[in-house]
Amino acid sequence: MADTNQPDMKKKATTKRDAKRKSERPASSRVGDRARIETFVQQFFRKGAQLTEELLQENDQLRRLHLQLEAENAKLRTQVSSDNAMRDLLRKIKQLEKEKGDLLSHIHEAELQSTRFGARFHEMEEELSKLANLYVASYQLHSTLDVQLVVKHLKELLQQLVGAQRLAIYMADTARKYLLLVASEQIDEKKYARMSLGGEEPSVAERVFLTGTEYIAEGALAKCNEKAPAAVLPLRFDDQVVGVIVIHSVFEQKTSFQQVDFELFKMLGAHAASALAGAMLYAAADARLPDATKLSSMPKNPLPSSASRST
Amino acid sequence: MSTEYTCLVVEDSPMMRQLLVFALSRVKNLKVTEADDGVDGLRKLAGNKFDLILTDINMPIMDGLKLVKRVRSDPMHKETPIIIITTEGSTEDRQRALQLGANAYITKPIQAPQVIAKVKELLKMGG
Numbered sequence: 356m357a358d359t360n361q362p363d364m365k366k367k368a369t370t371k372r373d374a375k376r377k378s379e380r381p382a383s384s385r386v387g388d389r390a391r392i393e394t395f396v397q398q399f400f401r402k403g404a405q406l407t408e409e410l411l412q413e414n415d416q417l418r419r420l421h422l423q424l425e426a427e428n429a430k431l432r433t434q435v436s437s438d439n440a441m442r443d444l445l446r447k448i449k450q451l452e453k454e455k456g457d458l459l460s461h462i463h464e465a466e467l468q469s470t471r472f473g474a475r476f477h478e479m480e481e482e483l484s485k486l487a488n489l490y491v492a493s494y495q496l497h498s499t500l501d502v503q504l505v506v507k508h509l510k511e512l513l514q515q516l517v518g519a520q521r522l523a524i525y526m527a528d529t530a531r532k533y534l535l536l537v538a539s540e541q542i543d544e545k546k547y548a549r550m551s552l553g554g555e556e557p558s559v560a561e562r563v564f565l566t567g568t569e570y571i572a573e574g575a576l577a578k579c580n581e582k583a584p585a586a587v588l589p590l591r592f593d594d595q596v597v598g599v600i601v602i603h604s605v606f607e608q609k610t611s612f613q614q615v616d617f618e619l620f621k622m623l624g625a626h627a628a629s630a631l632a633g634a635m636l637y638a639a640a641d642a643r644l645p646d647a648t649k650l651s652s653m654p655k656n657p658l659p660s661s662a663s664r665s666t
Numbered sequence: 667m668s669t670e671y672t673c674l675v676v677e678d679s680p681m682m683r684q685l686l687v688f689a690l691s692r693v694k695n696l697k698v699t700e701a702d703d704g705v706d707g708l709r710k711l712a713g714n715k716f717d718l719i720l721t722d723i724n725m726p727i728m729d730g731l732k733l734v735k736r737v738r739s740d741p742m743h744k745e746t747p748i749i750i751i752t753t754e755g756s757t758e759d760r761q762r763a764l765q766l767g768a769n770a771y772i773t774k775p776i777q778a779p780q781v782i783a784k785v786k787e788l789l790k791m792g793g
Contacts, residue, residue, distance in 0.1 A: 483692070487778060
């Protein structure tokens, strides 16, 4: 017990010594100490206030800097996003340009195709027109067995389809010494009633009859006349030429022969003679149709051609 | 629904008539009636309204000029377009027909595309 109280007793003794020492110092010295302490405290607080002020200012500056950086950051973000948008737009423009190019190319192709179709349509229209002409011509030639009507139709075909103004149709006699006029339009029938074959200077018509090759005038048709016809067409029956069609002149508006005319010439060369011959045979048979039962007794093979028959 | 047009073709030559009918058969929605000559044409016009008349000039019994005159004097057909078909050299006939009231003419030998174009033009048909 006595041991534990010993330090407390020492402490008390020291405090008492200090108090005794203090009380022993003069009063002026004690006042000076206090002033120094106060000055120190005041300086301490001033420094503290100054430091605080500086810290506040620094904080303020940092805050402003922070705000500035944030603004700058936002600006940069906007710029980046606007750059991206720009890139997107440029990509879109490029894509649209490509699409535009594709579309223009398609349009160009479509236009070309349309032009091709237009040209083809025009060609087909012309073909149809030609075919219609040929069909009508053939139909009309064989629509009757009346000689006068066949001749009338033949003349009409030459006038209306070919544009022939003055024309003559000749058939050879049995001995093939003459070409005899069987129909004409606007020519002197007496003058051109007969053409002898085998002369020294054969006419165009005679040459065509003998060679079987058609004659078509070259150049302007307006200058054609009796001596220089516009066209001479051989009339064929089987393999033999039996007559000719002479087109002396054509209507004024007919400046040249067209493809359709050549097709008609071919058709007339092959059909006109048989139509005429058929009508003549029918007339010779007193306009009586052959007995249908006779058809079965007819030879099965084709008859030899007229040329081979004549030899 | 497309409009249907009617056309009267007056032509004495069966071949020409057939050619004209062939050409006109290629015009869509066009119904064609044929007449042998002017008198037959007038008979077919009596009481019937046509949208177009196509007539030859040189025809027996009643020619195209008389037909044009008669058609124009009929109130029912006063406004009906008429196309005349003439041959080269018949300028006087053509002039006379136009004076009498024909609207257009076609010269022989006829070309189907030409006939179709003229018919479409007078009927105000597109294409």
